[in-house]
Amino acid sequence: MTHAALSVQLSMPRAGFALDVGFDAPAGLTVLFGASGSGKTSVVNAVAGLDPSAQGRIALNGRVLMDSATGVFLPAHTRRIGYIFQDARLFPHLNVRRNLDYARRVTGAPEDPASWNRIIEMLGIGPLLTRRTAHLSGGEKQRVAIGRALLSRPDLILADEPLAALDAARKEEILPYFERLRDEGELPLLYVTHDASEVARLATTVIALEDGRVIRQGSAAEVLGDPHFTPGDIRAVGAVIEAKVTCHHPDGLTELSAGGLPLHLPHIARAPGTELRVRIAAQDVILSREKPEGLSALNCLPGKVAELHTGDGPGAVLSIDTAAGRVLARVTKRSVAALGLAPGVAVHAIIKTVAVAPGDVGGPKG
The missing domain is CATH 2.40.50.100 (RNA polymerase II/Efflux pump adaptor protein, barrel-sandwich hybrid domain)
Incomplete structure (x- = not known):
């Protein structure tokens, strides 16, 4: 039996609807899939600890991150979660090396050369280490953002529409790295997208949302192969x-x-x-x-x-x-x-x- 790495039960008011979702995400890459405004980003922000209005319970590998019934709410910086945003959000005043090392320096964690070298090699960003982030392409910025999230030594990676701001060529550059994280990494990933192609290519598990509710859950083949399921745009079927x-x-x-x-x-x-x-x-x-x-x-x-x-x-x-x-x-x-x-x-x-x-x-x- 596959045990859940992440267990989520959430409720909170949103503009136009009330978010009320519950799901278990096993190891691998779980995609939150749905049209814009379906509640995907609200869920990942609650998991990350960025929304204090969230009600419910969230547990990661058995560790309770939030439980409104008992008053538990771990601050974001203590949840051990790496967050990859749509726009990379790198620090422009730091070069790539210092961006990558930021989380370790803030937490005071010891250096880990083996992990550093493995992640730098996997993402192919060794040649970028001395460059300023303003001089990076969109794809390079996202690879650095992925590396920064991994080097924070997280128990979970959140990725909120990480390819939405990239053109088709840059998306093709980044997708294989998420495949490697899914296949070679030991961390669960919660990945947000409204793109059916990304779901088909990456998902171990799909959680489909509509108006703040879970409407489908299963493998990519099960969810996308359901003729009754229309993922927002009929052309995405x-x-x-x-x-x-x-x-x-x-x-x-x-x-x-x-x-x-x-x-x-x-x-x-x-x-x-x-x-x-x-x-x-x-x-x-x-x-x-x-x-x-x-x-x-x-x-x-x-x-x-x-x-x-x-x-x-x-x-x-x-x-x-x-x-x-x-x-x-x-x-x-x-x-x-x-x-x-x-x-x-x-x-x-x-x-x-x-x-x-x-x-x-x-x-x-x-």
């Missing part, structure tokens, strides 16, 4: 499948095996045999009752309709069970009627190779 790199073709495509089915994607710089997660957006899936011929799309996954969800508009979301895993497809209600789509009906899910972006492909741990 999409499922997660697991696959393994088979080979790289000379025309620039990488072939994966997903449950024994071939899947072709733009080149992925991973060695054959590497296991991956792949997010496939529902809007990029076309359905056919018959095996198609004469199409440019290279990926065709046979399966059966598992569930059908229709809303108030003209669209519908279907979940398709295939040997590769569950795939979602967003089509019109007219297409549902024309093709006679219903649970149990055999279909082929067609996916354009170029529709899967680099940010939708990541490491498998979950």
Whole structure:
């Protein structure tokens, strides 16, 4: 049985709604996922000890950080939590080395050269140590912010929309470091985002919030693969499948095996045999009752309709069970009627190779 590293029961008034959430986060990377204004940042600020109005109970590895029933409220600086903010929040008057060493100097902790060297190497920030923070790129600043949080010797890392201020290229620079923290680190992480691609790529556990309530909890595949779950933006609907790199073709495509089915994607710089997660957006899936011929799309996954969800508009979301895993497809209600789509009906899910972006492909741990 997996035991919770972090246990949260919170209630507090917020603008427009009352926050009332409860969840247990096991070891690994837990994502708080939801639209802007759903209460994600309120939760992490309460966990960090930055909101004295919070009511409820928070425990980390069995240590009570807050319990309003008994009057326990540990100050933020005693909670042993590293916080990575959206905008890095580095000290501009200090160089990178002194930013990284700030928490140790404030607490008076002894130097730990082994931890220092390991974290500097993992984040690749050795060449930056003597530079002023004003001379760093956005991606470099976030790597330094991650290092500063780790070097504070925390029991938990909080990351509040850490990639939101970065462009696509800088996001791709930073995402692998969070994958390494998830896979190689011993610390639990609570990571806030409204980006479904980040959830698919990083999450061990997903806590989905809406209007201050937990509406879904589970693995990335379970939460994102639910056709009834709409994460704020209908365009973000999409499922997660697991696959393994088979080979790289000379025309620039990488072939994966997903449950024994071939899947072709733009080149992925991973060695054959590497296991991956792949997010496939529902809007990029076309359905056919018959095996198609004469199409440019290279990926065709046979399966059966598992569930059908229709809303108030003209669209519908279907979940398709295939040997590769569950795939979602967003089509019109007219297409549902024309093709006679219903649970149990055999279909082929067609996916354009170029529709899967680099940010939708990541490491498998979950």
